[in-house]
């Protein structure tokens with residue numbers, strides 16, 4: 001009697017864990033790697049902002065809510081001198097166009113677009129005005 005009960009319990013626990021596994025993956029992906037985001041932001045986003053606008057755009061220039069809204073809206077440079085989608089600049093398509101002279105873009109070439117976007121999001125939120133670690137770019 002007891003062993004049957006135990007076996008059933010083990011089965012239930014195993015099945016529950018298996019069901020939870022994909023969920024854990026989803027959480028890992030939405031977390032984002034802010035350090036990798038920082039490297040890409042500095043080498044790709046900031047380097048262009050400096051050239052085209054004369055100044056970097058720091059994470060600390062906006063609040064967490066403002067960055068979240070900005071990325072969700074997926075607008076960029078409304079004056080229209082570059083691409084109107086901020087997601088475009090994390091895409092593989094964009095990385096392909098700059099990989100020759102951008103070693104970071106070349107190194108991250110196989111990263112999924114959504115993963116890199118999550119990394120950028122994590123970096124901007126990590127360094128936002130109202131975060132614990134407001135970050136300025138030089």
Ligand code: HEC
Nearest residue numbers: 044045048049052053057075076077078079081082089090
């Ligand atoms: C090819 C050059 C270029 C690249 C690459 C680039 N940007 Fe920009 N970005 C601009 C220009 C130009 C503006 C407009 C600045 C202005 O109007 O003063 C801008 C503006 C912005 C702004 C200010 C709000 C707005 O939309 O005008 C944010 C935020 C921004 N970029 C984020 C990013 C992020 C994040 C990346 C990288 C994933 C990125 N940009 C990559 C050129 C670029």
